[in-house]
Amino acid sequence: MAVEAPSKHVFDYDDEDDDGPVVFKRSNTSSSKQNQLNSEVKKASSQRSDGQSGRQASSVRAPNGQNSVAQTNKSIPPSKSPPIRSPILSPKSSNSSSKASPVVSSKASTSFNDQSKQASKQNKFTAVKEEKSPIKCTDETNSDDDDDDSKPLSARLKGISSQGNKGVSTSTPAQSQRFVPKIEVKGSAEDPDDDAPLSARFSTKSNTGTSSSKPYGSHEKKPLASKIQQNGSIMKVKQQKSSMLSDKRPLDKGNSSDQSYAKKPKISDTPTMMKTKQVTVKAEKDDEDDHIPISQRIKKSVSSVSKASSVKQKATKVVSSSFKKINKKSKKDMKKSKYSKSTKLSPSSGDGQKKWSTLVHNGVIFPPPYKPHGVKMLYDGRPVDLTPEQEEVATMFAVMQETDYMSKPQFKKNFWEDWSKLLGRNHVIKSLDKCDFTPIYEWHLQEKEKKKQMSSEEKKALKEEKLMQEEKYMWAIVDGVKEKVGNFRVEPPGLFRGRGEHPKMGKLKRRIRPCDITINIGKDAPIPECPIPGERWKDIKHDNTVTWLAFWNDPINPKEFKYVFLAASSSLKGQSDKEKYEKARLLKDYIKNIRAAYTKDFTAKDVTKRQIAVATYLIDKLALRAGNEKDDDEADTVGCCTLKVGNVECIPPNKLKFDFLGKDSIQYVNTVEVELPVYKAIGQFQTGKRKSDDLFDELDTSKLNAHLKELMPGLTAKVFRTYNASITLDDMLNKETKDGDVAEKVVIYQRANKEVAIICNHQRSISKSHSAQMSRLTEKITELKGLLKELKTDLDRAKKGKPPLKDADGKQKRNLTPEAIEKKIAQTNVKIEKMERDMQTKEDLKTVALGTSKINYLDPRITVAWCKRHEVPIEKIFNKSLLAKFAWAMDVDPDFRF
């Protein structure tokens, strides 16, 4: 249904403190009143959709669904709230933080502000106040220290240095102040061998003596990191070839620290087939077996499951067949359902659940129309006339002259197919080979240069103009809370830049128009004005079970969608982030049994079971991605379940060499020592198959995930990545942090961060200027060393009362006292050391991307708690964006352990 846009903006304001979101109180009353509010504000829109409201949400937020923060119930006027300070922010950061602190602009003058004002009158906005969090980590966190299985494979297996977590200090008074997050939360290097592949470096660094001949137990004492690989390599092939059990909305359900997901599925909830093999198992909490090799501990854990369950935290779960023998009939039942789809006990993505009550936003902003430049390209050496449409696409191609895409025949082929359609049959241009785009490319370079040469005032003015245009699209009001919108800009037209050998690279990504876009907005909210006069939105929806504000079909893959979501700093995203980490933390309680189960199944008679066991092992041990099936029109990459026979090579006696293209066509090359049964099983899976056949032919991600859910509610393959990343960080930080200054502690953090990045195979391309930078540093170091030599000579002479030698230019140097020369020598030494360290770090991290794991895999509470314990300002670790994204984690107890 095409819908006409009204001619009025929903809201428009000039809040000068828009850096940060506004904090409003969330509550049921808030929601209902906000509805009322919205209906007061809304206009009778002619563009109202015909009652499509999506699935009606059935879930309602619990009466106590507010957060500890919001529950302060202090009303604030709709003006600036007091600065929020994190107890762990430095004064400097506090300032910036306060600047960015959530406020309701008193200057706001449009409907949005009207809403705000009204809302404030109704006490719907909650003051942001500093308060002591009522939340505290439970004893669980303390007991974790002894929980061997709660540690990453890495840590469990590593003979980690003896420096334990001695320095854990109680919070200082300053620390006891809590950063009050906007979101309602109740609870709360260096490696010398970087030329070697990531994995190899990892192992050489942290491997404390791995050898294939070593007994399993000793191997298992190494970190996952060191287990990952011995002599393999990971390198990039660039261009070459919910909620678990609870509702999603309230963030405050349970203490983050002690949240135990007590609401485990009941036996009666489990699938029929499980009735014959249900076992009540506990989520393991303690483990005193640190000293016992993992293999033995696994055995022990299996045998002691039922025994332990009576003492430890109980959770009624469905377990894999490994846990208990089953009779024939039940086996038959199992075959029917054991590897079937999810038990649907706890939809983790919160599908069908209400995500918001009221949603107001202004839609999306479109890229400006194309402005023809009139520069003529050459065809067969002669200038050619192009229509603006033809010229636009030619320019898209021309500006990519210097990129790797130009050396890819597929890119050119796809471009030509689409562009030639635009040119038409009778156009003079008949072949791409005779086209010369250089004039357009040169024009492009000139434009770039002009832009570069603009004065800072001009740049500033442009920036401000852009900001003014975009301001109203940058924000949404979700349940009365002003939240930042993530990608409110519609993607501009261009040539598709698929990664790796993507079959569609070079295709024209056409311009998206309002009639392509479906808007999702609150039922009572005004429909956003369509920014392009005379055009209208494709559709308007009021679906509060989803979080997207708008979507359109991807022009490259029309069956796929492009969504507009809230920004990472929004409470909706924060909530789902927190749930993700809580799920990973929950895995800690189950991991022991899961590992025992898959270890047992390595030798299972049933091939599917065996494949699931081996795949789970690889996902756990190597942090591989699940590996969904892919269509032919996508790049040929694989994950665990889609590994091909040719991707894994068995190297006797028990090593596996992995070599495949993973996500984003990043090459994963890693040789790793595995348990003998795994090695044998892989060999069996390969037998009789061609290299291009699936290694796990009986397996796909849905079967694997269905199985994992039987082991732990909501468990999927990707949870292992989060779990192993976070627990590795937690473990390393707590074992390796020593007394020292902030800079030294930051280095410890970076080292841990790097280990995680290597585990997750997060790579970056080597910067173009890397080698130049290294040569420059080498030169400087050589220069300094020369200077040092001279100074030493001068010192000797000075001690003998002789004048210094002449410098390189033959000039007489100043006479200095021996003390002064000694001081200079010391300074030069410090300089050299620093430079060498910098050089090493630079080399060390040239292919490792630290950011990705920090953003996606490392539970921010680990970092925040560590910062609090060791008095490291949080902004030394998290930048502004991360601070906003992880606002929900800022009031974590300093004793928090993952």
Next chain:
DNA sequence: GCGTCGACTTGAGCGTACGAGA
């Protein structure tokens, strides 16, 4: 039981602002 759809997260690359050092 399976394929597809839909909604979301994860991820690397790139341009740019900013800060350090010359």
Next chain:
DNA sequence: TCTCGTACGCTCAAGTCGACGC
């Protein structure tokens, strides 16, 4: 003040995984 390097923030591609319908 200028240059250079880096971190940040943004962009959009490419994953994961649950729901749904046949």
